[in-house]
Amino acid sequence: xxxxxxxxxxxxxxxxxxxxIEATPEAFEGLDFAIFSAGGDISRALxxxxxxxxxIVIDNSSAFRMNPEVPLVxxxxxxxxxxxxKGIIANPNCSTAIALMGLYPxxxxxxxxxFFASTYQAVSGTGAKAMAELKQQVFAWTKNEAIEHxxxxxxxxxxxxxxxxxxxxTGYTKEEMKMLNEGRKILELPELVATCTCVRVPVMRAxxxxxxxxxxxxxxxxxxxxxxxxxxxAELKDDPANxxxxxxxxxxxxxxxxxxxxxxxxxxxxxxxxxxxxxQLWKGAALNAIQIAEEMDRQGILKK
Amino acid sequence: xxxxxxxxxxxxxxxxxxxxIEATPEAFEGLDFAIFSAGGDISRALxxxxxxxxxIVIDNSSAFRMNPEVPLVxxxxxxxxxxxxKGIIANPNCSTAIALMGLYPxxxxxxxxxFFASTYQAVSGTGAKAMAELKQQVFAWTKNEAIEHxxxxxxxxxxxxxxxxxxxxTGYTKEEMKMLNEGRKILELPELVATCTCVRVPVMRAxxxxxxxxxxxxxxxxxxxxxxxxxxxAELKDDPANxxxxxxxxxxxxxxxxxxxxxxxxxxxxxxxxxxxxxQLWKGAALNAIQIAEEMDRQGILKK
Numbered sequence: 001x002x003x004x005x006x007x008x009x010x011x012x013x014x015x016x017x018x019x020x021i022e023a024t025p026e027a028f029e030g031l032d033f034a035i036f037s038a039g040g041d042i043s044r045a046l047x048x049x050x051x052x053x054x055x056i057v058i059d060n061s062s063a064f065r066m067n068p069e070v071p072l073v074x075x076x077x078x079x080x081x082x083x084x085x086k087g088i089i090a091n092p093n094c095s096t097a098i099a100l101m102g103l104y105p106x107x108x109x110x111x112x113x114x115f116f117a118s119t120y121q122a123v124s125g126t127g128a129k130a131m132a133e134l135k136q137q138v139f140a141w142t143k144n145e146a147i148e149h150x151x152x153x154x155x156x157x158x159x160x161x162x163x164x165x166x167x168x169x170t171g172y173t174k175e176e177m178k179m180l181n182e183g184r185k186i187l188e189l190p191e192l193v194a195t196c197t198c199v200r201v202p203v204m205r206a207x208x209x210x211x212x213x214x215x216x217x218x219x220x221x222x223x224x225x226x227x228x229x230x231x232x233x234a235e236l237k238d239d240p241a242n243x244x245x246x247x248x249x250x251x252x253x254x255x256x257x258x259x260x261x262x263x264x265x266x267x268x269x270x271x272x273x274x275x276x277x278x279x280q281l282w283k284g285a286a287l288n289a290i291q292i293a294e295e296m297d298r299q300g301i302l303k304k
Numbered sequence: 305x306x307x308x309x310x311x312x313x314x315x316x317x318x319x320x321x322x323x324x325i326e327a328t329p330e331a332f333e334g335l336d337f338a339i340f341s342a343g344g345d346i347s348r349a350l351x352x353x354x355x356x357x358x359x360i361v362i363d364n365s366s367a368f369r370m371n372p373e374v375p376l377v378x379x380x381x382x383x384x385x386x387x388x389x390k391g392i393i394a395n396p397n398c399s400t401a402i403a404l405m406g407l408y409p410x411x412x413x414x415x416x417x418x419f420f421a422s423t424y425q426a427v428s429g430t431g432a433k434a435m436a437e438l439k440q441q442v443f444a445w446t447k448n449e450a451i452e453h454x455x456x457x458x459x460x461x462x463x464x465x466x467x468x469x470x471x472x473x474t475g476y477t478k479e480e481m482k483m484l485n486e487g488r489k490i491l492e493l494p495e496l497v498a499t500c501t502c503v504r505v506p507v508m509r510a511x512x513x514x515x516x517x518x519x520x521x522x523x524x525x526x527x528x529x530x531x532x533x534x535x536x537x538a539e540l541k542d543d544p545a546n547x548x549x550x551x552x553x554x555x556x557x558x559x560x561x562x563x564x565x566x567x568x569x570x571x572x573x574x575x576x577x578x579x580x581x582x583x584q585l586w587k588g589a590a591l592n593a594i595q596i597a598e599e600m601d602r603q604g605i606l607k608k
Contacts, residue, residue: 114571118422118514120464120503142446153547158508160424160552162565162579167544171525171567180570193571197514197579199424202506204462210422210501212516221475240471243457248464261466263475266484267418267499275466275501 001027002038025049032303033296035289036060051087056302058089058289062174065090065182072185074288075295076233077104082296089292092186093178094284095119095198099209100186101257101283102276105231107187109223110270111216117179117196120208121164122248125280126151126200134202156202164198173198206248207284208277214268221262224272228259233283234276238262246277254279255287305331306342329353336607337600339593340364355391360606362393362593366478369394369486376489378592379599380537381408386600393596396490397482398588399423399502403513404490405561405587406580409535411491413527414574415520421483421500424512425468426552429584430455435508442506460506468502477502510552511588512581518572525566528576532563537587538580542566550581558583559591 001023002009009020021027023042028034028050036043037060047057047064064070071081072090074097082089092100099117106112123130130151137147137157147155154161165175179196183189228236237246238260246258257278265271278284296302305327306313313324325331327346332338332354340347341364351361351368368374375385376394378401386393396404403421410416427434434455441451441461451459458465469479483500487493532540541550542564550562561582569575582588600606 116420116516116571118501120424120505138442139446142443154551155553158506158553160505160507160512162512162514162549162551163544163547171544171565172570173544195516195569195571195575195577197422197516197565197577199512199514201424201464202462203464208464208466208503210466210503210514212420212499212501240467240475240477243467245466247458247466249459249462261475261501265499266476267420267497271499273499273501 001034025053028053028055031055033058033293035293037285037289047088056085056087056089056296058091058292060091060285060289062093062178064088065092066185072182073292074100074186074233075291076231078186078188079295079299082292082299083301085301089296091285091289091292092182093175094125094280095121095175095207095209096179096182096186097284097288098207098257098276098278098280099179099211100183101231101233101278102209102211102228102259102274103213104187105227105234106213106215106224106272106274109227110219112187112189112192113214113216114193115211115213117194118210119164119196119198120201120203120210120248121198122203122205122207122280123156123200124205125164125207130156131204134204152200156200158202160202161200162197164200203248204252205279205281206251206277207280208246208248208275211274211276212265212267213272213274214265215270215272218270219264219272221264224262228262233257234259236260246275248277251277251279253282255282257283305338329357332357332359335359337362337597339597341589341593351392360389360391360393360600362395362596364395364589364593366397366482368392369396370489376486377596378404378490378537379595380535382490382492383599383603386596386603387605389605393600395589395593395596396486397479398429398584399425399479399511399513400483400486400490401588401592402511402561402580402582402584403483403515404487405537405582406513406515406532406563406578407517408491409531409538410517410519410528410576413531414523416491416493416496417518417520418497419515419517421498422514423468423500423502424505424507424514424552425502426507426509426511426584427460427504428509429468429511434460438506438508456504460504462506464506465504466501468504507552508556509583509585510555510581511584512550512552512579515578515580516569516571517576517578518569519574519576522574523568523576525568528566532566537561538563540564550579552581555581555583557586559586561587
């Protein structure tokens with residue numbers, strides 16, 4: 001389903017050609033579930049219409065994430081929250097989902113109390129036009145041509161922008177607040193505190209996040225590494241002596257997020273520093289939405 | 305002066321052609337001062353020889369930075385330490401100098417207690433060969449050719465590496481520890497605690513740093529901004545509503561570092577989050593060394 005403009009477009013899936021139909025309220029009639037990924041406005045307009053017609057909505061936008069009636073789910077973390085759904089399930093922000101792939105297993109081991117995060121976010125987080133813009137800027141640079149920008153407010157090639165999403169009056173961006181607010185909801189830790197700085201880097205795909213985390217209980221590096229290894233959402237990539245650590249280039253198209261650079265945090269009594277990389281189009285968006293559907297199927301709650 | 309291999313090479317400076325001579329102990333005879341920038345081994349071998357011959361050494365390497373007999377100086381911060389020199393003055397690590405351009409004025413205002421830093425470091429920090437490698441990788445990418453790497457252990461184009469300098473047994477890199485150790489010495493704050501994660505990004509020149517800082521006293525945003533504005537080493541670049549914040553592209557070849565994204569830190573009672581960008585070849589290295597010489601001249605201690 002898409003807008004009227006795209007209706008009729010043929011698309012190939014699973015070896016078959018399907019035809020895009022217009023997303024009207026009536027189009028959801030008779031469907032078991034729908035995955036929404038068309039922005040907050042479309043979700044706000046059509047998700048309640050779909051639910052009214054018995055169709056479960058797994059929504060990738062931020063429209064319903066903080067709604068107390070809507071479960072916000074990363075299946076490896078809070079699959080139990082799905083059973084309370086009232087028709088809509090929200091898929092978390094990409095950076096939040098990726099950060100939690102490192103933080104959640106450590107939280108289980110030591111009790112997460114507070115964290116600081118600085119992100120290194122790929123241009124694909126902004127969409128295909130941003131990927132094209134980086135590519136075009138790089139080509140222009142190699143030919144010594146003028147570098148133009150339309151998608152971002154500044155050149156992104158060979159630059160970094162401490163600016164992801166729009167600014168609030170507090171000086172934070174919306175993206176930066178999602179890490180705290182969605183983190184609290186997913187981890188069910190209303191007292192959690194976190195400060196995040198979101199930064200766009202000239203990487204095509206996969207986000208990376210530098211995290212300083214404080215815990216309730218004393219930390220142990222061997223226990224921390226084991227917790228990451230045992231967690232289904234992450235893989236341990238932590239052998240710096242052999243130059244092994246997570247990098248965005250290695251995590252595009254990967255189901256699991258990579259966690260590495262795990263070390264005792266000097267500036268906390270019970271703290272760790274860590275580095276997480278993950279495909280924000282996969283675990284940070286599409287894959288997590290599909291995993292929510294699969295998990296609901298497993299729990300027998302995918303059909304209304 | 306350079307190695308025997310480079311002796312005889314003509315170089316132009318100030319409109320005149322000079323000839324490189326070999327850096328032997330005797331070559332320092334009769335000089336007032338010398339700026340060393342040839343790595344720790346050369347500094348360790350030749351700086352004491354120069355000092356023996358009455359030549360003051362301003363050393364850009366890390367060889368003497370933590371030596372208690374050697375002042376480690378950022379002139380805008382601790383020019384008073386210069387008068388205690390015993391012949392060698394150390395120039396700080398690039399990321400440390402740039403971070404302190406944001407932290408020092410805030411420290412004066414509120415009393416710095418603890419900070420967390422994540423860096424976004426340009427390839428020029430590794431040298432000309434690294435800049436050539438990034439360039440070559442980008443050209444190869446535009447031509448769909450295989451991307452090779454020699455300087456870095458992994459591809460740097462369209463990637464980020466959480467790896468700057470060599471790894472210690474603790475899991476930190478040497479670069480990451482410099483931020484804490486040199487920060488303590490320059491700020492004369494032996495109790496300061498800091499955790500740093502150093503990351504290489506595909507930027508040609510100028511480093512950026514995301515900082516979460518905690519202070520002894522309550523913070524005020526207007527006072528913080530005024531402190532940055534009044535500080536000779538930094539300029540305030542903080543108008544996110546108009547998409548104004550420091551970016552590395554804007555800070556190459558700039559004398560002052562840019563400080564922006566200043567906001568109340570959610571995860572500290574008395575804290576700020578900020579973002580600093582600066583030219584690590586200038587304030588982080590060459591410029592600071594020259595500023596040390598100028599400041600010593602002003603204090604009348606440049607000649608022995």
